[in-house]
Amino acid sequence: MKAVELYKSAGIIICAMPGKAKAANKKQEFELAFQGLRKILKPYDKNLRVIKDGPGKYLSESKSIRYLGKPVMFAAITSKSYVAFHLFPVYMFPALLKEISPELKKRMQGKTCWNFKKVEEPLFAELGGLVEASFQRFAEVGERDLTREDAQALWGKSKRERN
Numbered sequence: 483m484k485a486v487e488l489y490k491s492a493g494i495i496i497c498a499m500p501g502k503a504k505a506a507n508k509k510q511e512f513e514l515a516f517q518g519l520r521k522i523l524k525p526y527d528k529n530l531r532v533i534k535d536g537p538g539k540y541l542s543e544s545k546s547i548r549y550l551g552k553p554v555m556f557a558a559i560t561s562k563s564y565v566a567f568h569l570f571p572v573y574m575f576p577a578l579l580k581e582i583s584p585e586l587k588k589r590m591q592g593k594t595c596w597n598f599k600k601v602e603e604p605l606f607a608e609l610g611g612l613v614e615a616s617f618q619r620f621a622e623v624g625e626r627d628l629t630r631e632d633a634q635a636l637w638g639k640s641k642r643e644r645n
Contacts, residue, residue, distance in 0.1 A: 549627075557569050565598045572594050574637055
């Protein structure tokens with residue numbers, strides 16, 4: 483029994499529960515990853531509408547850009563069996579992804595999401611640059627309520643052509 487240490491105490495065998503310790507470490511690593519990712523978005527909070535900001539959940543949307551009358555999501559962070567970082571501007575402006583490293587690309591899940599199980603400083607720093615570029619791109623668009631046609635013109639082609 484390598485993983486389980488046995489102790490004798492007053493004639494009783496007590497088994498340590500390594501699974502609980504492992505789960506606690508995992509939870510702590512997720513929390514640290516969440517905090518690290520949240521730190522990336524903090525400087526932009528005053529310029530975004532922060533909808534949720536609590537343990538394991540963050541959601542922000544643009545104050546200036548709307549699509550068909552509804553605010554456009556900017557970023558979200560959720561924590562489940564991993565910490566997911568969503569950055570919506572890269573969906574609208576896929577050219578923002580052209581310069582990302584292969585390591586960051588490996589973390590991508592879908593078109594706008596990166597998954598982490600622990601803090602990865604170099605990748606978080608790279609995401610920070612991507613967030614800044616995304617924020618600047620949103621600023622260039624300015625105060626607008628986009629129609630479907632506006633969005634297609636901004637994105638450079640129709641949704642069908644992109645997929």
